[in-house]
Amino acid sequence: MNPLHSVLLVAALLCVGTASAEQEVNVYSYRQPFLIRPLFDAFTKETGIKVNVVFAEEGLVERLKREGANSPADLIFTVDIGRLSDAVEADLVQPVQSPVLTANIPAQFRDPGNLWFGLTTRARIFAVSKERVAPGEATSYEALAEPQWKGRICTRSGKHVYSVALTAAMIAHHGEAEAEKWLTGLKNNLARRPQGNDRAQVKAVKEGQCDLALINSYYVGNMMADKEQAEWVAAVNIVFPNQDSTGTHVNISGMAMTRSAPNPENAKKLMEFLSGDLAQQIYAEQNYEYPVNPQVPWSGLLKSWGEFKVDSLPLAQIAQYRTAAIKLADKVGYDD
Amino acid sequence: MSESGQIGDGETALTSREVRAIVASRSNPQRRAFQRWYLDPWALGAILVALLVALPSGAVMLLAIFPSENIWGHLSATVLPGYIRTTLGLMLGVGLGTLFIGVSTAWLVTMCRFPGRRLFEWALLLPFAVPAYVIAYVYTDLLEYAGPMQGALRDLFGWNSAADYWFPEIRSLGGAISMMSLVMYPYVYLLARTAFLEQSPHLLDVSRMLGQGPWRSFFRLSLPIARPSIAVGVAVVLMETLNDFGTVDYFAVRTLTAGLYDVWLGMGNLGGAAQIACVMLLFVVVLITLERLGRRRQRHFQSGRRYQELPGYDLRGWRAGAATMSCLLPLVAGFVVPATVLTHYALNNLTTPWDAEFEIYARNSLLLSASAALLAVLIGIFLAYSRRLHKRAVLLAAVRLASLGYALPGAVLAIGVIIPFAAFDNRVDAWMREHFDVSTGLLLSGTVFAVIFAYVVRFLALSLGAIQASLSKVTSNMDMAARALGHGPASTLARVHLPLIRGGVLTAALVVFVDCMKELPATLILRPFNFDTLATYVFQFASDELLAECALAALLIVASGLIPVFLLSRTLSRTRRIVIEPD
Known part of the structure; x- marks a missing residue:
């Protein structure tokens, strides 16, 4: 067998080898x-x-x-x-x-x-201070724009995918003009410039910087599993918003x-x-x-929170309003 | 000092004109060939290599032509002015911060004697091994409202809430400037120190004889002569500042990069994001041009031969104390504190002890970084020397083009690498299918080669900068003398230049190596299946602000950055000793 043939044979074997690997x-x-x-x-x-x-x-x-x-x-x-x-x-x-x-x-x-x-x-829920927020005080996403929450809310960046999805849902439910009013109101109620991830917001509630944090539900369980963060999460109650209206996002x-x-x-x-x-x-x-x-x-933890009403908005709609939601965040200067 | 080109070579018997005449007479037979300069392998090769390296930046520029929607109306009406202000503020702050720390410490350890100098010589490089996002995380943990620092202060003074007292907000522009300055000043330190080491001791002798004190010698002589190197260091810092996303995102400081990510990932408009990337490239081009304009009338040469150890200033009393403190502060803040906190995390987090896979990650990191560093240095030498051989605008442009990759954020650069690689793979595959009915699939995309290529493209600016700065200080009389003695360009490079610029080459290799160890976004996007480096392993936890889970791996990145630091500092001080011996 000449060298060329053997090279070709090896190459062929390699090809077969990878194909039927x-x-x-x-x-x-x-x-x-x-x-x-x-x-x-x-x-x-x-x-x-x-x-x-x-x-x-x-x-x-x-x-x-x-x-x-x-x-x-x-x-x-x-x-x-x-x-x-x-x-x-x-x-x-x-x-x-x-x-x-x-x-x-x-x-x-x-x-x-x-x-x-x-x-x-995963649900976008409220983590509210056990000490400073009365039961029933926090009810809906819409209410976060009201003056009673002035200086009491912490969230992550308005342009993070989780925030954007919520804003997109608001646009889908109420139209862009209403959503802009809502986002402006929410921004004006922030206790501090948006920063950190969802865990950091719970930490801020524990430390008294704010009374309500907007977080994804699974962070609660994850934080409970962590020695240090378990203390943060012990300071908050979980609220599933919009149970009387559209359902939790x-x-x-x-x-x-x-x-x-x-x-x-x-x-x-x-x-x-x-x-x-x-x-x-x-x-x-x-x-x-x-x-x-x-x-x-x-899981046991989720069971302990009980069933809740889920927002039935099709996810495709949320995806569709994403760009509009980011632009709104820019427009109201949410992260400034 | 300007134009004459005679600093430090009192021994040179021939003037440049005489040498040039000799060279011309010797090489007369080949002269015609040399006039067709582009046929010279150095020139041709340099242009080809530069084009290859510029492929990703070119691909990004092409993307910018096709945005899915024009973003500028929206951006300029809303966030753009703020982004630009913040970006400029950040660059100014980090530029000044690194300039101050880097140059002052380099000058102190090179030219002065004070307690701890030997230690600081190499230890000042240590913060370089700490990734910026890691130091940002560590300090936020320490200094934020919920952190131990403010907690202790509240306990001590009986304050109850944030309203009772003032404390600097770490998650701010100022915080970002401090963090980045702390881990990036070693760029400036390294280049400034190399430049100070290369300066002829005669300079200081003359300065002393003329009765000048250390301050005047520094500002009037050493600093201006070291300026090309320092400028490279600061330019590198500014580019890195511009393309950083991890730190500014964590600190919620909204720079142009943040806008780029919003447009790309949030609005799904890659073309629009590429346009912002081009604006960032423009920033860099303007910056470099300004710097060059500032010193266009200066030329500094010096012979690489040194006849004695640098004289140095003996510091005593409070001066010595102040010098020690000036070097100790950046070292403690930039290295000791983060390393201690990481160690503390690692010890407290024994649920994730030694992962057997760490060895694989560490090996991957080391192999990738070492290969990229080697390639970047070889290409850097080749381009810098070609440019020296052919002082033509085309080559200058080629060299500049090759450095552009550094100004792009890593993730954007990765997209720029994927585009030409995948296009090449798919073309080859289609051709092979058509002619041989064999599918070759993806040859380059998704391989380690793509990752190494991205590293080289990204960090070539570093190696090129360091090597060019060193090379520019070798007087062209040396080239001419070597050529007059019958040595070709390659032999001259090997026997004359390389020994002289060894410090610069080593600096280049070290910087690229350590930066590759820390590189993240491009590695993530381009890597093969099931392939992790220490940095990607750390990132999957750090991205969720779970640094404690991966503190051990983060420590390993820092530790492996130490090896080249030791090697380099040893060689740097040895260069000094070797050249003292008479030849």
């Missing part, structure tokens, strides 16, 4: 790996399919877009509806037809065309299959696994989020 599925994730790794490990244990992950806080949708048909990514995981709709709008995802997914995930938390699926939900963490997925079968298996009992339970227990699968029991 071990079963795997590739994930681009906006979620921190330490949150999803346990789920993937459970999946690998059950199916023998290996899960490969790249995590980044931004840029993965662009990477997927540029890599095009040759992209190795099968699935994309996000922590809010916004990124999912970015991927949909850029035509980077494909519909997944699966009776398992449609059975496990309520219609409100998946795309009508099956382009994306929610995995967990929720967002999802979700997933979608890429249009170019090289391992669609494995990807579908992973999606179905993640919507199933075991994974939903791990997910909810570990990060204190609400499982989207209604059959899966809540």
